[in-house]
Amino acid sequence: GCSILRSTGIVPCGQAWRIPAPSVQGGACAFTNLRNIGGSPSNFSQVDNLLVGNGQGDVIVAEDGNSMRLAVIINGQPAKLLMQITRGGSEICGPAFTPDGSRLYFSSQRGPSGVTGSGSSGVIYEMTIPPRFRRIQKADAFSFRERPTAAPGVVVTSEPVVIAGFLGPLTVSISADNGAEFQIDGGAWTNVPATIHAGQTLRVRHLSGGAIGDVRISTVTVGLSNGASRTSAAFRTVTSEPDTIPDDFDFGSIEGVPGNTWIESPVLTLTGFNLPTDIKVGPHAQIRVDGGAWTDQDGQLLPDQTLQMRHVSNRPANSVHNSHVLVGGVIGKFQTRTAS
Numbered sequence: 001g002c003s004i005l006r007s008t009g010i011v012p013c014g015q016a017w018r019i020p021a022p023s024v025q026g027g028a029c030a031f032t033n034l035r036n037i038g039g040s041p042s043n044f045s046q047v048d049n050l051l052v053g054n055g056q057g058d059v060i061v062a063e064d065g066n067s068m069r070l071a072v073i074i075n076g077q078p079a080k081l082l083m084q085i086t087r088g089g090s091e092i093c094g095p096a097f098t099p100d101g102s103r104l105y106f107s108s109q110r111g112p113s114g115v116t117g118s119g120s121s122g123v124i125y126e127m128t129i130p131p132r133f134r135r136i137q138k139a140d141a142f143s144f145r146e147r148p149t150a151a152p153g154v155v156v157t158s159e160p161v162v163i164a165g166f167l168g169p170l171t172v173s174i175s176a177d178n179g180a181e182f183q184i185d186g187g188a189w190t191n192v193p194a195t196i197h198a199g200q201t202l203r204v205r206h207l208s209g210g211a212i213g214d215v216r217i218s219t220v221t222v223g224l225s226n227g228a229s230r231t232s233a234a235f236r237t238v239t240s241e242p243d244t245i246p247d248d249f250d251f252g253s254i255e256g257v258p259g260n261t262w263i264e265s266p267v268l269t270l271t272g273f274n275l276p277t278d279i280k281v282g283p284h285a286q287i288r289v290d291g292g293a294w295t296d297q298d299g300q301l302l303p304d305q306t307l308q309m310r311h312v313s314n315r316p317a318n319s320v321h322n323s324h325v326l327v328g329g330v331i332g333k334f335q336t337r338t339a340s
Helices: none
Strands: 010-012 023-025 028-035 047-053 058-065 069-073 080-085 090-097 103-108 123-128 147-150 155-157 170-174 181-184 194-196 201-207 215-223 231-239 252-257 262-264 277-281 286-289 299-301 306-312 320-327 330-338
Touching: 047 090, 069 090, 170 181, 181 194, 201 215, 201 231, 277 286, 286 299, 306 320, 306 330
Parallel strands: 147 231, 252 330
Antiparallel strands: 010 080, 023 028, 047 058, 058 069, 058 090, 069 080, 090 103, 103 123, 155 201, 170 194, 170 215, 181 201, 215 231, 262 306, 277 299, 277 320, 286 306, 320 330
16 A cells, blocks of 8 residues: 555565454464564564554554564554564664655664665655545645746636645635636636546636736645645746747658548647737648647637647658648648658
8 A cells, every 4th residue: 555665675565454353372462464574473572663643543653673563553453564674683763754644754773774775874764655545635736837928918827737646625726816716627717616636637827917027926725625734836927028929830740651641740839929829721731729629710829728730641652741830920830751
C-alpha cells in the first residue's frame, strides 16, 4: 500500500492489512505478521518510539535492534507490520506524519547511508501514503499560467488543469472579485462553491483590468467544506495593448503518409494576440478549434485556444500536398508527402 522513495535496505510488507489473529506461546504474544530478519514470527522487540497517528488512536511502534520494524497497533485488532529495514543493528526513531497525512518520515540512526547504502552515519526515509489510507483528504498542488498580455476589459480564461491526489469529494470555491468564476469538467461557469472529484478538470476566468498594465488576481481553492485541508492557486492577468495579430506559426510537414487519406497536423496554441481573431480556411483543408468538430468554414479563434488542421493526402506516391489557414491575416501552412 505504500511506496518508498528511498528504498535502500527496506522490505515492504505486501500483506500488511490481512493477517490472522496472534497466537500465544509460553505466555508471550507472537504476532504472525511481525517477523525477525530470519523470517520467524516474533513479538515486539526493543520498542523505542511510539507515535499516536491521525486522530483515530492508532499507534505507530518503532523498534531498535535487529528487527528494525515500524508496526501499527489498532484498537481491537492484531498489530500490523508496516515496513522493516533488513540491515538491523540500529534504531528506528522519530516517526512523524505531515499535517495532511500524505507522508510518513522516520530515521535509522546508523545507516544505511550514502549513495550505495554502505555507510553507517544514518538516513532519513520518506514514505508516501496513498490517498485511500489518508484520514485528511487534500488535493495536490496545482497552478494556472499567468496571462501577461491580456486585452483590457475582456474575460480571460485559464487552461484546464486536472485536480488529483485525494479520494474526494472536495469543495471548489473562488474569490469574489473581478467577476471570477470557475468551471468543472467543461460544465457551467459559476462562482458558487461546488463539488469536485479527483481526476476532474478545473478552469478559471475573470474580467481583466480596464487600463494598460492593470494586474488582476483571482484565487481558487479546493478543500473540505469546513475550510480545512485547502489547496489554492492564483490566476493572474496583466493587461497590454489590444492585438488581433498572432505570432508567425506553421503546422510543419509530415513525410511518408499513405495516399488519399485524411492526415492531421500537430495541435498548436497560437501566441501574440489577446482578442478574438478571424480564421479563414484555405481550399481542400479543414480545421478544428479546442478539439471540437472538424470544419471547412471560416470562424474565430480566441486567445489560448488550440488549432489543428487536416487535409487529404495526394494519391500518387512521393507526392506533396500543401494546405493553409489564415489567422488574423497570418498564414499557417501544413504539408504532407506520400510514401515512395
